[in-house]
């Protein structure tokens with residue numbers, strides 16, 4: 001096979017030439033296709049898709065989702081600021097996280113966000129104090145830790161009793177009752193997020209069942225339920241894995257939560273919406289061989305894209321120009337001074353030349369978002385493609401950006 005890789009209507013090589021490499025390229029059509037697919041599955045009236053900004057907080061990416069009617073899920077004051085800058089209405093923003101500071105709470109309260117997903121008794125007290133001081137009522141959900149096992153990487157599982165997230169059912173009941181005694185706390189319902197990159201329906205079903213069980217107890221205690229937030233976590237296919245069918249997931253949730261027809265159902269996908277839209281373009285710098293391996297050294301590294309180094313994650317890599325010919329097992333590595341700095345290992349790739357462009361696929365989620373300046377490397381630029389148009393949505397950092405915040 002020969003030919004050139006395109007992102008929507010634009011040749012990948014042309015993008016690399018125009019904007020330089022390493023370069024994150026996002027396809028608007030791919031983001032919207034994912035949103036449509038997910039929404040199609042969640043036909044329960046009033047369901048809101050709250051995009052988890054942590055996956056890719058770029059303002060242009062957020063803007064595409066906001067314009068299409070999505071809400072936002074944030075986990076820091078910074079993400080809240082970015083959500084607001086991208087134009088999300090505060091009434092469509094929920095705020096999760098085990099360590100919200102008083103300052104972050106105050107920002108959310110002043111803006112009047114839809115809900116704080118509270119993760120501990122001490123956090124609830126702190127939120128109450130801040131709300132009282134500002135004379136703003138805090139809408140809250142309690143984050144339930146359902147002690148459900150989801151088969152995924154141990155670093156991204158969150159719904160087990162040994163994880164730091166949420167509270168167990170008995171504590172959720174106690175905190176909900178306690179919240180009723182404060183005029184500054186407005187209890188809405190429950191939140192639950194069991195982990196990320198999940199391919200099976202069963203853990204979501206078990207988590208939903210645990211939430212429903214707790215909701216029944218809350219109702220029996222006289223609390224009104226207006227929000228049910230089932231978090232994110234839907235896995236995407238990086239290496240041909242089978243993805244969960246959003247129709248099945250939506251149906252399961254609708255069935256489980258049918259006793260609460262007036263409650264608003266929220267889901268918080270990050271990866272599902274943004275992984276597929278993103279491609280990291282990188283140029284081949286050098287080639288070399290040892291007696292054991294064939295290496296291609298590219299200009300993107302683990303500081304630009306950490307998932308392979310951090311989780312051993314597999315991402316498809318393809319040449320922007322296919323020449324055909326035999327494929328050879330190749331390690332694609334970056335310039336950083338650690339052997340953990342690789343994008344792909346032992347990958348069958350066509351013969352590559354210096355200057356060739358490689359495309360690392362499924363790089364839109366937890367890609368740029370987790371990038372750093374490690375080895376004092378300026379962060380990559382980001383581009384959004386819509387049809388035949390490409391526009392820079394974050395400029396490449398420069399060497400002066402590297403030293404800008406330092407004091408003599």
Ligand code: LLP
Pocket residue numbers: 052054055073096156193195196197231232233234268269270271272307311365366
């Ligand atoms: N909601 C909450 C409360 C979360 O903690 C997360 C992700 C999400 C929603 C979105 O999850 P998603 O739909 O994207 O799976 N850096 C890791 C992923 C960490 C996920 C953390 N929490 C990775 O690159 O695989």
